Amino acid sequence: MALWPRLSGRAIKITSLLLTLVPLVLSIAVFAGFDRSSSMAGVVQFEENLPWISLLNANYHLGVDGLSLPFLILTTLLGVLAVLISWKVELRVKEYFVWLLILQTSITGVFVSLDLLLFFIFWELELIPMYFLISIWGAGRKEYSALKYVLYTLFGGAFILAGILILFFATGSLDIASLASLDLNNFLRPALMVLTFFMFFIGFAIKLPAFPFHTWLPDAHTDAPTAASVILAGTLLKMGGYAMLRLNVAMFPDVCRDWAPLILTIAVINVIYGAAITLKQTDIKRLIAYSSVSHMGFVLLGIFTLGEISMNGAVLQMFSHGIITGLLFAITGVVMHNTHERDINKMGGLAKQMPRTAIIFILAGLGAMAVPATSGFIAEVSVFLGSFQSSVVPGGQVFTMICLLGLVLAAAYILWTVQRVFLGPGLDKFQMVKDADKTEIVFSVVFLLVMFGVGLYPQIIVDVIQTGVAPLAALFGG
Amino acid sequence: MDLFMPEIIILITALLVIITDLFLTKSKRHLAYLSLLGLGAAAVATVLNWDSPPELAFGGMWALDGYASFFRILFISLSGLVIMASVDYVNKFRRFQGEYYALVLLALLGMIMMASTTNLITMYLSLELAGLAFYVLVGFLKDQHSSESALKYLLLGGVASAMLVFGLVLIYGFSGETNLGSILNYIQTLPSGMDITAHTGFILGIILTITGLGFKVAAVPFQFWAPDVYQGSPTPITLYLSIASKAAGFALFLRLFYTVFTDPLALSQEWALIVAVLATAGMTLGNVLAIPQKNIKRMLGYSSIAHAGYILVALAAVGNSPELADGRISLLFYLVAFAVSDLVAFVSIIAISRSTGSDEISSYEGLAKTNPVYASALTLALLSLTGFPPLAGFLAKYYIFSAAVQADLLWLMIVAAVNTVISAVFYFNVIRVMWLRQPREEVRVLASWPLKLALGISGLAVLIFGIIPETLLNLIEKATELIIH
Numbered sequence: 001m002a003l004w005p006r007l008s009g010r011a012i013k014i015t016s017l018l019l020t021l022v023p024l025v026l027s028i029a030v031f032a033g034f035d036r037s038s039s040m041a042g043v044v045q046f047e048e049n050l051p052w053i054s055l056l057n058a059n060y061h062l063g064v065d066g067l068s069l070p071f072l073i074l075t076t077l078l079g080v081l082a083v084l085i086s087w088k089v090e091l092r093v094k095e096y097f098v099w100l101l102i103l104q105t106s107i108t109g110v111f112v113s114l115d116l117l118l119f120f121i122f123w124e125l126e127l128i129p130m131y132f133l134i135s136i137w138g139a140g141r142k143e144y145s146a147l148k149y150v151l152y153t154l155f156g157g158a159f160i161l162a163g164i165l166i167l168f169f170a171t172g173s174l175d176i177a178s179l180a181s182l183d184l185n186n187f188l189r190p191a192l193m194v195l196t197f198f199m200f201f202i203g204f205a206i207k208l209p210a211f212p213f214h215t216w217l218p219d220a221h222t223d224a225p226t227a228a229s230v231i232l233a234g235t236l237l238k239m240g241g242y243a244m245l246r247l248n249v250a251m252f253p254d255v256c257r258d259w260a261p262l263i264l265t266i267a268v269i270n271v272i273y274g275a276a277i278t279l280k281q282t283d284i285k286r287l288i289a290y291s292s293v294s295h296m297g298f299v300l301l302g303i304f305t306l307g308e309i310s311m312n313g314a315v316l317q318m319f320s321h322g323i324i325t326g327l328l329f330a331i332t333g334v335v336m337h338n339t340h341e342r343d344i345n346k347m348g349g350l351a352k353q354m355p356r357t358a359i360i361f362i363l364a365g366l367g368a369m370a371v372p373a374t375s376g377f378i379a380e381v382s383v384f385l386g387s388f389q390s391s392v393v394p395g396g397q398v399f400t401m402i403c404l405l406g407l408v409l410a411a412a413y414i415l416w417t418v419q420r421v422f423l424g425p426g427l428d429k430f431q432m433v434k435d436a437d438k439t440e441i442v443f444s445v446v447f448l449l450v451m452f453g454v455g456l457y458p459q460i461i462v463d464v465i466q467t468g469v470a471p472l473a474a475l476f477g478g
Numbered sequence: 479m480d481l482f483m484p485e486i487i488i489l490i491t492a493l494l495v496i497i498t499d500l501f502l503t504k505s506k507r508h509l510a511y512l513s514l515l516g517l518g519a520a521a522v523a524t525v526l527n528w529d530s531p532p533e534l535a536f537g538g539m540w541a542l543d544g545y546a547s548f549f550r551i552l553f554i555s556l557s558g559l560v561i562m563a564s565v566d567y568v569n570k571f572r573r574f575q576g577e578y579y580a581l582v583l584l585a586l587l588g589m590i591m592m593a594s595t596t597n598l599i600t601m602y603l604s605l606e607l608a609g610l611a612f613y614v615l616v617g618f619l620k621d622q623h624s625s626e627s628a629l630k631y632l633l634l635g636g637v638a639s640a641m642l643v644f645g646l647v648l649i650y651g652f653s654g655e656t657n658l659g660s661i662l663n664y665i666q667t668l669p670s671g672m673d674i675t676a677h678t679g680f681i682l683g684i685i686l687t688i689t690g691l692g693f694k695v696a697a698v699p700f701q702f703w704a705p706d707v708y709q710g711s712p713t714p715i716t717l718y719l720s721i722a723s724k725a726a727g728f729a730l731f732l733r734l735f736y737t738v739f740t741d742p743l744a745l746s747q748e749w750a751l752i753v754a755v756l757a758t759a760g761m762t763l764g765n766v767l768a769i770p771q772k773n774i775k776r777m778l779g780y781s782s783i784a785h786a787g788y789i790l791v792a793l794a795a796v797g798n799s800p801e802l803a804d805g806r807i808s809l810l811f812y813l814v815a816f817a818v819s820d821l822v823a824f825v826s827i828i829a830i831s832r833s834t835g836s837d838e839i840s841s842y843e844g845l846a847k848t849n850p851v852y853a854s855a856l857t858l859a860l861l862s863l864t865g866f867p868p869l870a871g872f873l874a875k876y877y878i879f880s881a882a883v884q885a886d887l888l889w890l891m892i893v894a895a896v897n898t899v900i901s902a903v904f905y906f907n908v909i910r911v912m913w914l915r916q917p918r919e920e921v922r923v924l925a926s927w928p929l930k931l932a933l934g935i936s937g938l939a940v941l942i943f944g945i946i947p948e949t950l951l952n953l954i955e956k957a958t959e960l961i962i963h
Contacts, residue, residue: 117876121867128866131906135914143910147903154902158895161876165883165891 061115061175066468070315070461071111071235071242074322077450078234079104082227084443085330088337089137089225096137100227103129107235111242116164116174119243124157126236130228137225145219152206152216160203166196167251180250197255200247201263208240210300211269214293221289226333229285233292234326238318241299245311245472249303253475256306260393263304268402270297275409279416282344284336287417288328291368294406295321301403302383307390308473313382315465320375320454324367327447331361334436335421344417349426353433358422360436360444365414367451370407375454380407392476481530481542483523484550485587491516492583499576506575510565510928513579517558517586524550538657539597541733548810548957549593549729556722556817557586562932563825564714566832566925571618578618582718585611589726593733598646598656601730605642605694609635612723616711627710634693634703642690648683662738665745675744684739684749688756694727697790698759701783705767708779713831716775717824720782721817728789728813732796732806740800750797753790754890760787761897768904774827775837777904778820781863784901785816791894792878795885804884806958808877811951815862815874815943821936823859826852829925829933839908844917852923853912855937860905862940865898870943 064072082100089096106129109122127150135146168174170187184193206213217237221229249256274294281287295317302314334357335350336342351358367374370381387400436444454461494516495509502508524547532543540546561582568575588608595601613635617628650656653664665674674680693700708716740746764784771777789812796805827837830852834841846853862871875898882891925933943950 121872124867124872128861132913135910143914147906147910150902150906151899154899155896158892158899161879161895162883162888162892165880166888168880169884 060118062112062118063114064112066464066466066470067245067315067472068111068242068468069464070319071238072108073461074238074319075104075107075111075235077446078231078322078326079108081326081330081443081446082231084439085230085333086225086227087439089227091137096133099129099132100231103133103228103231107231107239110239114176116167116176116179119176120157120161120164123160123239123243124154126239127153130232130236133228134220134224137228138223139225140223141219142223145216145223148216149220152213156203156206156213158203159199163196163199163203163247166192166199176246184251185254193252194255194259197248197252197259201244204240204243204248205266206240208237208244208296208300209293210240210266210296211273211293214270214274217293218286218289221292221329222283222286226330226337229289229329229333230326233289233329234322237292237296238322241296241303241314241318244303245315245469249306249311249472250475256304257392257476260304260306261395264301264393264396264399267297267300267304268399270294270300271403271406272297272409275406275413278413279409284332284342284344284347284417284421285329287344287413288325288332291410291413292321292325294410295325295368297406298380298383298403301387301399304393305387305390305396305400306392306473306476307386307396308469309382310386310390311469311472312462312465313379313384313386315469316375316454316458316462317379317383319461320367320379320451323447323451323454324364324374324376327360327364327444327451328368330440330447331357331364331436331444334440335361338433338435339430344420347421347427347430348424349422350430350433351422352426353430354422354435356441357436358418360448361422362418363448364451365418367455369411369414373452373455375451375458378455378458481527481533481535483527484520484554485590487516487520487523488554488583488587488590491520492580492587495580495583496576499580502576506568507565509576509579510561510568513561513583514558516583517554517561521551521554521558524554534596534659538659539595539600540591541594541596543594544957544959545729545733546590546594548953549726550590552725552814552817553586553589553593553722556725556821557582557718559821559825559932559936560714560718560722562928563717563821563828564712565928567712567714567828570712571620574618578615581611581615585615585718585723589722589729592726593729595730596658596733596737598650598658601734602639602643602646605730606639608723608726609639609694612715612719615715615718616707618712618715619710623710624712625710627707630703631707638690638693638700641686641693645683645686645688645690648679648686652677652680652683658734658738662741665738666741674742675748681748685752687734688749688752691727691731692756695724695731695786695789696783697756697786698763698783699756701760701764701786704783705776705779708782709773709776709837713775713824713828713837716779717821717828720778720824721820724782724786725813725817728793728809731793732809735793736796736800736806740797743800746797746800750794753797754794754887757787757790757794757890758893760784760790761894762787762900765897765900765904768901769907771904772839773837774839774842774908777839777908778823778827781901781904782820784897785812785863787897788812788875788878788894789816791882791887791890794890795878795881795887798885798887802881802884803955803958804877804881807951807954808874808881810954810958811943811947812874812878814950814954815870815940818936818939818943819859819862819869819871821859822855822933822940823863825929825933825936826856826859829923829929830856832925833921833923839911842908842911843915845912848917848921849923855933857909857912858937858940860909862944864902864905868941868944870940870947873944873947 103126106122106126113119113122131146131150135143171182173179209217221232224232271294274290274297278287278290278294281290299314299317302310302317341347367376370376384400388397390396491513495513498512499509528547534541568578585608588604591604595604613628613632616631617624653661655661655664696704739749761784764780764787768777768780789809792805792809792812831837862869865871865875879891
């Protein structure tokens with residue numbers, strides 16, 4: 001996990017690439033060596049536990065289970081791709097890659113830490129590199145967006161910290177696994193349970209982001225450099241969903257059940273409102289950013305209908321959204337870089353000049369629309385089927401039905417965007433625009449391979465998710 | 479007698495510095511080395527009787543315990559770093575360099591005594607000793623700003639001392655004792671029918687004492703002097719005031735209030751409430767007023783008011799549940815973490831503004847390009863002051879928050895946490911200016927090796943105390959166990 005680079009003046013990019021490849025290989029090794037049998041459900045594997053601050057009962061406790069493994073893979077994979085995507089960065093190259101690598105370290109840390117304090121440290125650590133990435137290499141109102149991002153997340157962090165402290169003093173433990181196995185009803189008064197639940201929920205909802213805390217996201221995405229957008233959409237948002245499953249659902253099952261209707265309402269708003277706003281966008285990056293808001297609504301829906309299949313779907317949806325939206329941002333970055341244009345209304349007919357780019361964008365768009373054979377299809381189908389079936393939350397079906405509308409809207413905004421950007425008569429000003437180059441093709445193909453790979457053979461990852469989600473679902477008798 | 483070796487060494491060094499100054503004509507830098515040598519000897523003497531059993535000396539006027547030893551080492555190290563950071567700055571004044579170092583050492587003596595006094599009279603004496611040295615140091619530049627600051631500090635300091643004395647007199651009048659142990663004894667053996675919290679004179683005494691000490695630590699609403707004095711004083715003295723003088727104030731505060739005023743829990747919780755209110759006011763006002771500041775020293779002045787607020791949170795936690803050790807440990811840890819973070823910030827500022835000739839935040843534009851090392855150091859310090867992991871500032875905040883939650887002060891913890899978010903605005907403003915703006919002109923920051931060493935040591939400390947704080951925490955835990963009265 002030690003990603004600190006030895007910077008050698010000229011070969012920074014190659015060094016970074018190698019440095020991100022190492023954890024990818026490691027995590028694939030972990031993936032291959034992961035015991036998928038159902039007897040291992042909920043058991044943490046590849047554990048590492050060292051005492052850290054005994055006075056605070058904090059430990060350096062790392063490990064993966066079925067819940068975190070998909071995210072670990074996703075993070076390390078996107079790390080490698082982000083370096084490839086950044087191949088064209090020429091401004092303050094050394095700093096850029098240092099921040100990128102620190103960012104990778106902290107996100108990976110969030111997904112593998114099993115100690116609440118450590119988890120929180122990584123959670124906050126991620127802010128600093130992101131701040132610099134957006135504010136130095138971004139565009140537009142980059143400083144405003146970067147600060148907004150930091151303040152929103154810090155604000156959420158304050159609530160998370162309060163939640164962690166309440167838990168710590170009620171139980172005397174910071175260990176995530178042992179906290180989840182305790183019945184917190186014995187330690188906390190019911191009112192305090194609800195309070196703690198919502199402290200965590202608000203903190204994570206800001207990250208996810210859930211309505212009405214989502215406003216930082218479009219700004220941050222719009223103004224961030226491409227690679228930062230990819231990581232932001234691909235893995236940072238997932239920290240919110242992952243943490244909800246890990247803490248909110250695993251530790252507060254009763255509160256979850258009681259308050260699920262409220263949260264599902266938020267999910268519905270996320271899906272519909274996010275999609276509706278997406279339709280209105282003219283800035284191509286902003287458009288994809290809002291589509292993320294909509295897609296994260298599906299994740300909320302999947303998690304808080306509290307069924308086994310729906311939660312499986314939610315995790316899968318996060319994984320697949322990371323790949324698909326990551327690719328969308330990456331390829332949009334190519335379009336913007338080559339055309340120097342980001343306003344959709346001023347684009348058109350680009351398919352003539354950039355046929356390869358257009359094809360990649362359309363394929364990724366199909367994923368976002370959840371067309372069969374893509375990972376998006378599997379993910380959304382399991383979310384919807386699972387939510388519809390789940391009988392844990394009364395009225396889950398209604399919420400599911402409304403959210404289905406989001407699918408139609410997704411098709412609408414993706415197809416409309418493709419039409420406006422790539423189709424139609426060619427414009428003279430784009431005569432000289434170049435198509436995607438080799439590096440760009442390489443990372444796009446990797447994205448697409450994963451997307452279709454998971455779409456056609458979902459079992460490869462669903463197995464793993466299953467072992468993580470099963471114990472959670474068991475809490476609700478599912 | 480050898481238990482007082484550190485104090486004696488410091489005093490002798492101070493005198494030696496003045497005498498040597500008379501004979502040195504050329505390189506005054508040797509005075510700094512001489513002072514450092516004396517401090518080194520004092521530190522060795524402290525470490526040598528580190529494990530000696532705690533005892534009271536001079537008829538119960540001084541405590542020689544782990545707590546005192548801890549603060550001795552802390553203040554000696556901080557003074558050493560301040561002197562190292564002064565070497566460049568002091569060249570500004572042609573004359574009186576000897577006096578400067580001697581006064582720094584005398585202030586140190588006063589502060590060490592503040593941490594070990596167990597008697598109302600010696601308490602006041604040590605406070606004044608440190609205070610008088612600081613009054614002179616603040617006015618050392620002798621320009622308009624500096625003189626104004628010194629006068630302001632002197633006048634307001636005088637008022638605060640008067641309040642403090644009045645408070646101490648009331649406590650003495652109530653108990654008839656000046657030794658802390660005897661006062662405690664008196665309170666504990668009061669006839670059971672007598673409610674101490676209903677005794678107006680005594681409570682007034684406590685409130686006035688809090689007022690007087692509140693001035694020393696720049697707690698709102700006794701903070702009016704801080705921004706002006708911070709801006710006007712020589713920068714190393716600003717640093718000294720904000721890290722050491724404040725820590726000494728808190729050391730005294732904690733010893734007095736924890737050892738004497740915690741026995742009937744009702745009494746303890748009464749002052750804890752006052753302190754909690756002061757903490758809320760301090761954090762909020764300090765952070766909000768820091769946002770519009772254009773001068774970086776002034777901004778750090780407001781920020782140090784806010785940090786005093788955070789430390790008061792720990793003090794309130796001590797008052798609310800005195801039986802828990804976490805409040806005390808977190809207070810001491812915060813003092814150390816804040817001191818090293820502030821050190822890094824101020825040492826960078828000293829180096830930078832010597833080259834740019836300005837303390838305005840706008841003069842920091844593009845510093846990351848021209849002087850990446852100093853810009854990185856300042857960024858590190860600001861991030862630690864905001865409370866970002868994995869730096870010392872984060873762990874210190876976390877510990878104080880956890881002490882507050884544990885002492886049933888959840889509301890105070892949430893106020894503090896929200897304040898952390900507010901503080902990010904102005905700390906990030908400086909970071910933004912340094913990293914995102916284009917440099918106006920090419921400025922090379924040059925600094926002497928003592929300053930670089932001070933920067934290196936404190937920067938390393940910010941990282942170490944944030945990532946592997948175990949050793950320091952164990953030391954502090956020991957120190958807080960040993961308070962005797």
